[in-house]
Amino acid sequence: MNNRNRSIFSIVFFTLALSCKTSQKSIKIFSNITDNRIILRLAKDNLNKVITIQFPNKIEIMNDSFGEESFVMIDYIQGNFFRTRRNFRIELYTINKDILNPTSNNQKRTIPSKASLQYVFYTRHFVDSSKTSQEQFQSYVQEMLEENKDTLHIGTVSDFKKNHKELFERLTENDSISVQFLDGNKFGERITVPVEW
Secondary structure, three states: OOHHHHHHHHHHHHHHHHHHHHHOOOEEEEEEOOOOOOEEEEOOOOOOOEEEEEOEEEEEEEEOOOOOEEEEEEEEEEOOHHHOOEEEOOEEEEEEOOEEEEEOOOOOEEEOOOEEEEEEEEOOEEOOOOHHHHHOOHHHHHHHHHOOOOEEEOOOHHHHHHHOHHHHHHHHOOOEEEEEEEEOOEEEEEEEEEOOO
């Protein structure tokens, strides 16, 4: 092989090797607890009962590939035996200097090569009306009634786990976070990971 052919072969081989490497997706998704406060909501038809509890969590989506990656939706999937695979929409927030800014969870977002995006999201868990569950919220309900509120921001997830461990585990058991990626203009791969609390 002469020098010219060797040079052409080297260029073609390098180009093919690089294109194979860039076509591989390398997405990593991490979830982690935050110091944001939990939100309790009272039932509209019975102001003595908490109907939902919203837990904050942080998600980071990393793109380790050499090309940009796009996604459209982040879903929270509840995996408890009694709520198997229910998908309640989350509230999604961007983070700007520790300030949460609401953002749509149904729009195309692009992650540049070797970059990541971070969001805080709030789950929505329905609390059963049993006496055992509702007794745990009695002091919060009293505070809301005294202040004429139907919503109350309470401590962090870490605090709640310490004080209401069994309820927390029952509400979040086997839950996962799922991100719908795009392949061009159509749905591509969906990546699902367990939620870390």
